[in-house]
Amino acid sequence: KQKGHHKIQWDATDNAGNRVASGMYIYTLKYGNFQVSKCMTLLR
Numbered sequence: 075k076q077k078g079h080h081k082i083q084w085d086a087t088d089n090a091g092n093r094v095a096s097g098m099y100i101y102t103l104k105y106g107n108f109q110v111s112k113c114m115t116l117l118r
Contacts, residue, residue, distance in 0.1 A: 086116060 082103075086094055096118045102111045 099114050
C-alpha cells in the first residue's frame with residue numbers, strides 16, 4: 075500500500091466467527107519490520 079492513512083475494520087468476531095463479548099482487547103498491527111500493539115475497549 076501507499077504511504078498515508080489506512081482504515082482497518084474488525085467485525086468483533088473471533089477466528090471461528092463467533093461474536094466476542096464486551097471487554098478490553100489487545101490488537102497488534104504488523105507490516106514488514108514494523109509492529110505496534112494497542113488496547114481497545116469494545117462495548118456492546
